[in-house]
Amino acid sequence: MNHSMPDGSPYVPKWAEISRIEKLTESEKLFELRLSNGQPLGHKPGQFVEVSVLGIGEAPISISSPPINDNSFELAVRKVGNVTNAMHNLGVGGKLGIRGPFGTNFPIDEAKGKDILFVAGGIGLVPLRSFIKFVLENRKDYGEVTVLFGARNPSEQLFLSELEQWRGRKDISYLETVDRADENWKGNVGVITTLFPKVQVDPAKTICVVVGPPVMYRFVIMETKAKGIPDKQIFLSLERRMKCGLGKCGHCQINNIYVCQDGPVLRYSDIFALEEAL
Amino acid sequence: MELKKIDKPDLGLFLQNLIKDFQVEGVKRKGQSVYGQSFFYGSINAPDELCLDFDCTTMPPKKYFIPPKEELLKFTIAPKPEVAEVIESKPLIIFGVHPYDLKAVNQMDKIFSEGNPDPNYLKRREGILLIGVDPTKVSPRSFWNSMEAASVSSGFDLMLTDIGESYLVEVGTDKGGNLLKKYAKVSSVTKEEEQKRIDVRSKIWNMCKKRALNFPMRELPSLLVNSLNSPLWDEKASKCLSCVTCNMVCPTCYCFDVWDDVELDLTHGQRYRRWDGCLASDFAKVATGENFRETRAARYRHRFLRKGQYLFSKLNDAACVGCGRCAAYCLPDIADPVDVFNRLKEAVK
Incomplete structure (x- = not known):
């Protein structure tokens, strides 16, 4: 051996x-x-x-x-x-x-010079924030930046002071929604896909990065398809049970891939055919 | 290839000598069970405890390579948090391993040394010498001949074949050769005896052809890809108890869980890994409650796909060696790969 x-x-x-x-x-x-x-x-x-x-x-x-x-x-x-x-x-x-x-990282290099459409659902914003902030710190390396954020209700919105900054920034478009509003909420109400009609993208030069609860992906993908964004320009981060992080223990396996090693960030075109991915 | 001969009366002497210097683990006879005579791997303290004419042991020898519960870390929680790695290994001879189980060990060697090498496995593995033996009997559910697991060209230190009055011994490694030199009384092998080994082997291989895949094993990946939506998964899995027996008895199932145990003083503890199985209902369940293989059918299908397709692409071989243990010990008797694979094949014809 x-x-x-x-x-x-x-x-x-x-x-x-x-x-x-x-x-x-x-x-x-x-x-x-x-x-x-x-x-x-x-x-x-x-x-x-x-x-x-x-x-x-x-x-x-x-x-x-x-x-x-x-x-x-x-x-x-x-x-x-x-x-x-x-x-x-x-x-x-x-x-x-x-x-x-x-694991794998978001396409920080591949997205350079391209437009980026970030789509975050709930605590999907947690991992996605690492990329959003990276892009904002290196703003000139990237084209148009759009951030879509959906939470179940206003009290579940995360990183409130940062969201406030994003709302005010002129160099990005930040759109948000909540599934259920409270009396103080003045913004959009509805699931995250209700924000898509408000967004204009140039599909050929747009990288789309989506992180959210498992149920969200297939509905968001329907929207990105409708916008004509090619599958290979869409990136997702998948959640799975993990124990070792080393590609051995078997818990995170989706068909041939181990999410802890081959993911968590995966290109949609690489996984759309995997039976258990989405 | 180096081939030697040990006369049967001298095998006990070989074993006796090994026991003096090594911990020897081998196949032992257990009582009759509902499945018939059963056999298991255990410590051999006297030559007559070893049984070499077994059909198949209840559990494979994987417990020696991947202990059911294996310490990874020792830790102190308070006053100051500290951890210390635990990587254990002790010299061990495993006496009496059939070729299909050797094939499984070869696969584990590959899996635990590739990608992120696993020092716990590899260190333990270094201390283990394997003495293989060709089967003389075939268990009722075995189909290893179909799985290209009737013989192995490597993975053993010594390989015994019963040719009647004596055992022929193939030397697989230098370590194995040295064992023979130091501990066994061997003689050279005649052309006739060499031929006899070939005859004995083909006879037993033929006996294992009663249960077989109806198609070449190499077709498994494509068959499974085309069978994702087969109604068979639901049909079989509707009887599944999610008991994980098929995983536990499988020589190529190596999934594990990682767990912390705390001593009663609440300041010390161990992190260990223990066998886990993909048929368990919570195997793919995360803390939020989301279960990525929620149905029994999804879990049941996953195991067959893992054996015949997913790991196939990693190993260029099926991760099923045809021992038939899953079939033998599945209480509702739904786990038999021969039945599953042949029925899938039938359905896509």
């Missing part, structure tokens, strides 16, 4: 310290983290990490920030399972185990 033995266990996490916590909604918090070794995480927008809370377990969490100069990175986390509930109980100075970054 010929193989190279890796230097150590890929299951050993690095330590990261929580430097800031921001409450985003009733069930979501933003954690700013720094690796204890002082090194940058070394991620690209769209990748994820396996987060450990010792004694509780590990969970795959997408990275919500673009690479930042001060070596911090952000995870926005909904408390929904064992690990994320435990994370929500931690305070500033608390330590988390980090493995990764893992």
Whole structure:
């Protein structure tokens, strides 16, 4: 048997310290983290990490920030399972185990010089934010930028101060909707596809990046098709159960692909025929 | 190819010598079960404990390569969080592995060394010597001849074939050769005996042709691609108990879950991985409640596609070796790959 033995266990996490916590909604918090070794995480927008809370377990969490100069990175986390509930109980100075970054990234290079249509549904904005912010920081590298964001109701909107900035920016079009309005909501009401008629795109030069709950994809894809955006210019980020992050444990498998390695960011033209992808 | 001979009375001596220096694990006889005489892999402490005329063991030898529960990390939660990797390995001889199970081990070797090499598997694997043996009996549900698993050209350190009064021993590796030199009384092999090994093998291979795929195994990927919407998946899976027995007894099922255990002092613990199975209802379920293979039919189909198509593209081979264990131990008896694959083939004709 010929193989190279890796230097150590890929299951050993690095330590990261929580430097800031921001409450985003009733069930979501933003954690700013720094690796204890002082090194940058070394991620690209769209990748994820396996987060450990010792004694509780590990969970795959997408990275919500673009690479930042001060070596911090952000995870926005909904408390929904064992690990994320435990994370929500931690305070500033608390330590988390980090493995990764893992997986594929959003098409930061391929989209250069092209128009970008971002489509975020609910906490799909969490991973997509890493790419949106990356594009805004390197604004001149990209063409027209459109951000569509849909939430179930106004209280579930994330990153409120950033949304406020986006609303005011002249160099992007930001459109938002909620499925159900409250008395203060003055904007669009309806699912995210109701924003598409308001958007003009040049399909040949548009890269479309979609992240949202599983049910959202097929309806958004119908809209992108209607706009004539070619399948190979559409990118999705898929959620799956993951344990190892190394393409071994089998949980994230969709037909021939392992989402932890071949994804989470996948080109629609590569997966539309996969039976269990969407 | 280096071929030697051990006379049957001398096999006990070989084993006795090995036991002195090594932990030897081998096939042992268990009582009668509803399935007939059963066999299992366990520690061999005396030569007469080893049984080499078994048809198929209940569990494959994968527990030695991928323990059902394997520690990955030891950790301290408080006062200061710390982790230490755990990579275990101890020298081990596994005595009596049929070619189909050797083929499965070869596949695991490939899977755990490619992509992101897995040090836990690889380190453990380094310590293991495999002594294969050609079957003398065929279990009622085996179809390994159809799966190109009747013989293997590598993966064993030594390979025994019962030719009557003696065993012929093929030396697969230097480590195997050294074992023979140091621990066994061997003699050279005549042309007649060499021929006898060929005859014995073809006889047993023929005995395994009673249960067979009705088409070449290499057609599996295309057959499965064309059978995604077959009504067979629903028909079979409607009886599925999601009990994961088919996964557990399978020599090529290696999926695992990762889990933390905390000691009663609440300050120490272990992270380990344990066998998991894609037929389990929560295998693809995430914390939000979304289940990406919600129905039994979806999970049932996934397993066959994984064996015959998904992993085929990785291994250039089916990840089913035809041992028939899944068929033998599935309580509602829906797991038999021969039946599934042949019926799918029949349907697309």
